[in-house]
Amino acid sequence: MKKSKNKSKKNIKNFIIFPVALCLVMFIFVFAVSAPFISNIVSIGSMFMADKQVDYSKSYDNIFIPTDTNADTVNASDVDFPGIGKQFGELSIENCDVDAKLFYGDSSVPLRNGVGIYAGSFIPGYGRTILVAGHNNTYFNGLKNVKKGDVVIISTSYGNYKYKVTGTKLTTDKDKKAYDLSAKKENLVLYTCYPFDSLGLTNQRFFVYAEKTSGPVITGLYE
Amino acid sequence: MKKLIAIFFAAAIIAASALPVFSAGLNSSEQSVLSNMRTPANMKGNSVYVPASYVNQAESYFNTIDMTADQASKINGIIGQGRSFLEGTGKSGVRELSSSEKQTLLGYASAAAGVLKMSAAAGSDTNKVKIISKSGDTIVDDSTNVIKATGAESSVVPAVILAVTGGLFLLSGTALVLSKKKLSYEKIEK
Numbered sequence: 001m002k003k004s005k006n007k008s009k010k011n012i013k014n015f016i017i018f019p020v021a022l023c024l025v026m027f028i029f030v031f032a033v034s035a036p037f038i039s040n041i042v043s044i045g046s047m048f049m050a051d052k053q054v055d056y057s058k059s060y061d062n063i064f065i066p067t068d069t070n071a072d073t074v075n076a077s078d079v080d081f082p083g084i085g086k087q088f089g090e091l092s093i094e095n096c097d098v099d100a101k102l103f104y105g106d107s108s109v110p111l112r113n114g115v116g117i118y119a120g121s122f123i124p125g126y127g128r129t130i131l132v133a134g135h136n137n138t139y140f141n142g143l144k145n146v147k148k149g150d151v152v153i154i155s156t157s158y159g160n161y162k163y164k165v166t167g168t169k170l171t172t173d174k175d176k177k178a179y180d181l182s183a184k185k186e187n188l189v190l191y192t193c194y195p196f197d198s199l200g201l202t203n204q205r206f207f208v209y210a211e212k213t214s215g216p217v218i219t220g221l222y223e
Numbered sequence: 224m225k226k227l228i229a230i231f232f233a234a235a236i237i238a239a240s241a242l243p244v245f246s247a248g249l250n251s252s253e254q255s256v257l258s259n260m261r262t263p264a265n266m267k268g269n270s271v272y273v274p275a276s277y278v279n280q281a282e283s284y285f286n287t288i289d290m291t292a293d294q295a296s297k298i299n300g301i302i303g304q305g306r307s308f309l310e311g312t313g314k315s316g317v318r319e320l321s322s323s324e325k326q327t328l329l330g331y332a333s334a335a336a337g338v339l340k341m342s343a344a345a346g347s348d349t350n351k352v353k354i355i356s357k358s359g360d361t362i363v364d365d366s367t368n369v370i371k372a373t374g375a376e377s378s379v380v381p382a383v384i385l386a387v388t389g390g391l392f393l394l395s396g397t398a399l400v401l402s403k404k405k406l407s408y409e410k411i412e413k
Contacts, residue, residue, distance in 0.1 A: 013400070013404075017400075018397070018400075021393055021396070021397050022397070024393055025390055025393045025394055025397065028389050028390035028393070029390050075247070076247035076248040076286065077247040077248070078247075079247060081247070081283070081286055081287045106371050111371070111373065118276070118369060118371075119280055119283070120274075120275070120276025120277070120279050120280050120369060121276075121279060122279065122283065123283075128279070131369070133370075133371045133373050134373060135373050135374070135375065136373055136374060136375065137374075137375040140373065173368065173370040173372075174370075176369075178370075179369070181275040181276050181279055181369075182275045191370065191373065192373045193372070193373040193374040193375075198374065198375070201372060201374050202374055205370060205373070220247065220248050221248045221249055221286070222248065222249055222254065223248050223249065223250045223251065
């Protein structure tokens with residue numbers, strides 16, 4: 001009687017607990033390795049499997065309407081100034097695999113869906129500093145390919161802007177000299193965490209600096 | 224402590240935000256408030272400025288509203304009172320302000336926000352400033368740095384850490400069970 005009890009215990013161990021435990025271990029291992037890519041795979045899968053267009057505007061407002069206008073100026077009254085957290089444009093860098101939605105504000109929702117302008121800086125066309133943040137494992141991972149002279153394109157509803165990359169800098173997140181929010185000249189500053197492929201938190205930031213080469217100037221700012 | 228001064232000015236900014244009328248650009252009233260914000264407080268010879276990021280936010284916001292001369296006058300009055308208060312403390316920097324002085328400064332901010340049926344508050348460490356509208360919406364939340372944490376998307380990191388930890392835990396557990404099993408077989412063989 002005792003022997004049969006021990007045997008059944010062994011059977012439970014050998015045929016149930018161990019296989020289940022091993023399956024779990026394998027599942028967790030595969031998940032851990034593939035976690036960074038899962039959301040992308042799910043997104044792509046949903047794109048093909050969905051029977052209707054996904055409404056991405058539910059998590060944030062989008063006021064971006066692409067335009068072909070190439071005017072040198074645009075009146076301030078024609079600019080729909082974005083509220084915090086709204087998508088109002090797109091940002092891309094030729095040859096660098098950077099192509100993202102551009103938000104006003106850099107909290108978690110904008111950075112999960114694209115790149116975001118710090119609200120304490122300015123939006124394009126105002127002749128001031130534009131400070132843009134993006135995650136290193138998603139939308140700004142391509143900053144690792146940026147070279148001097150590359151062109152950053154920002155498209156908004158009120159005009160399209162181009163900026164030429166003038167340099168890069170690796171520094172810490174506390175380095176206030178890495179940007180100048182008081183500058184009176186339009187300058188674009190992009191940044192992300194460094195190293196580019198690290199998963200952990202880091203205090204290092206990779207900054208990309210660019211100067212405006214084209215795009216409408218906002219007029220009528222001072223009445 | 225700079226944040227506490229910032230809340231004072233931010234409250235003044237928010238005063239303008241309650242205006243329902245939209246106007247692009249900066250009118251003379253808005254320009255006067257911005258100019259006032261850029262004027263430093265003289266604390267025992269030290270010039271104390273409002274952070275550029277706050278002035279920029281005000282400027283951006285003023286682009287979306289239309290401030291009247293009367294409203295600008297009130298806001299400038301509050302800014303002036305706050306500046307006079309700071310200069311009258313006899314301290315050489317904002318970090319030297321006592322707890323009660325900080326509360327007085329916060330009082331100015333709350334009073335300014337209260338006129339517009341908004342509330343302003345600072346955390347006990349005075350590093351986290353919040354301005355909340357009448358409807359409960361957070362208008363200003365100064366609890367984050369200029370440069371954000373842009374490492375791997377935050378929702379992925381905990382999941383990965385949890386998965387790896389769980390995996391290691393299960394692996395060690397399985398190894399323990401297997402080693403015990405091996406020992407018991409060896410005993411039987413003996």
